[in-house]
Amino acid sequence: MRVLAAxxxxxxxAVAAALAVDAGHDVTGVHLALSPDRQTLRxxxxxxxxxxxxxxxxxxxxxxxxxxxxxxxxxxxTEDVVDDFVAEYAAGRTPxxxxxxxxxxxxxxxxxxxxxxxxxxxxxxxxxxxADGRLRRSVDAAKDQSYVLGVLTADQLAAAMFPLGSxxxxxxxxxxxxxxxxxxxxxxxxxxxxxxxxxxxxxxxxRLGSRPGPVVDATTGxxxxxxxxxxxFTVGQRRGLGVNAGDQRPRYVLAIExxxxxxxxxxxxxxxxxxxxxxxxxxTGAKPELPLRAEVQLRAHGSPVPCEVLPAGDGGxxxxxxxxxxxxxxxxxxxxxxxxxERGDRVLGQAAMQALGEREEAVRR
Numbered sequence: 001m002r003v004l005a006a007x008x009x010x011x012x013x014a015v016a017a018a019l020a021v022d023a024g025h026d027v028t029g030v031h032l033a034l035s036p037d038r039q040t041l042r043x044x045x046x047x048x049x050x051x052x053x054x055x056x057x058x059x060x061x062x063x064x065x066x067x068x069x070x071x072x073x074x075x076x077x078t079e080d081v082v083d084d085f086v087a088e089y090a091a092g093r094t095p096x097x098x099x100x101x102x103x104x105x106x107x108x109x110x111x112x113x114x115x116x117x118x119x120x121x122x123x124x125x126x127x128x129x130x131a132d133g134r135l136r137r138s139v140d141a142a143k144d145q146s147y148v149l150g151v152l153t154a155d156q157l158a159a160a161m162f163p164l165g166s167x168x169x170x171x172x173x174x175x176x177x178x179x180x181x182x183x184x185x186x187x188x189x190x191x192x193x194x195x196x197x198x199x200x201x202x203x204x205x206x207r208l209g210s211r212p213g214p215v216v217d218a219t220t221g222x223x224x225x226x227x228x229x230x231x232x233f234t235v236g237q238r239r240g241l242g243v244n245a246g247d248q249r250p251r252y253v254l255a256i257e258x259x260x261x262x263x264x265x266x267x268x269x270x271x272x273x274x275x276x277x278x279x280x281x282x283x284t285g286a287k288p289e290l291p292l293r294a295e296v297q298l299r300a301h302g303s304p305v306p307c308e309v310l311p312a313g314d315g316g317x318x319x320x321x322x323x324x325x326x327x328x329x330x331x332x333x334x335x336x337x338x339x340x341x342e343r344g345d346r347v348l349g350q351a352a353m354q355a356l357g358e359r360e361e362a363v364r365r
Contacts, residue, residue, distance in 0.1 A: 009053025012125030080104035093331025129165030150350035213261025236327030278351035
């Protein structure tokens with residue numbers, strides 16, 4: 001097969017490209033330039049897509065003896081990922097930029113261009129598996145990235161290759177070291193790639209400016225604090241609230257209302273969620289018959305929860321959780337997994353969370 005290897009400059013994509021070469025594929029490497037100011041996007045393990053990363057990717061491509069190109073997708077990345085990230089926070093939601101990047105950049109812009117150029121598939125260093133055309137969790141649970149790939153369609157998965165899904169991250173680094181790749185010990189990138197200093201609130205403040213408002217206690221209705229912008233909060237947040245509620249009980253963010261600039265907080269007994277409503281879902285295979293039993297993962301590093309999935313009248317889903325959950329934020333993705341004991345690692349699809357039913361009722365009370 002003629003395949004395009006997306007090479008970020010990290011160890012995962014380097015080994016993925018190497019394994020594609022070993023498998024006999026005709027491989028071409030491509031590095032994605034995603035920032036208009038690429039000198040600023042890496043600081044140790046933070047950030048990515050810098051000039052340093054491009055050099056690291058090119059060095060691996062040279063060692064593998066494969067052609068290598070840099071594709072400038074900075075404008076597309078800014079529009080589809082960065083601007084979307086800012087708009088979602090301004091609307092009181094908590095987006096997942098990695099999921100959006102996979103959806104809009106790596107498996108839309110890149111895959112579409114690759115297919116148009118005559119490539120058969122795109123190879124990435126994601127830790128996930130493909131079996132019988134279906135997306136499954138990685139064997140390395142600690143590194144599994146099926147959650148941020150759950151937005152992909154069956155057609156996109158049919159043109160994707162994830163060579164690392166059947167091995168641990170430790171083994172990936174071993175392979176890189178055995179091949180003498182300089183990136184073998186390179187730190188993984190952490191946090192949000194376009195916020196290399198990790199200061200999300202500061203980044204949003206520079207984009208959105210000061211938008212002060214009250215922090216209100218859900219039970220008493222009294223103002224217990226002030227803030228500079230609702231974008232500095234996420235539903236489920238406990239730390240950094242800056243509130244004085246008159247007692248020592250911890251408070252959690254229960255709701256964010258950007259129009260009135262109100263952040264509502266409450267005690268732990270009000271922070272649980274047992275029902276989630278979503279936007280229209282995307283399915284990684286054929287649309288399943290609803291209602292169905294499944295497991296749902298509600299955030300990137302969360303644990304799966306048994307649930308019942310029902311259709312909602314607006315084309316979205318109602319997800320009824322078997323166990324109460326905290327830290328569930330609108331804007332995040334609810335990724336559904338096969339409930340079968342032998343196939344519980346298979347991704348069914350995903351949908352963006354819009355409303356948290358039980359919590360809304362608690363706030364109204």
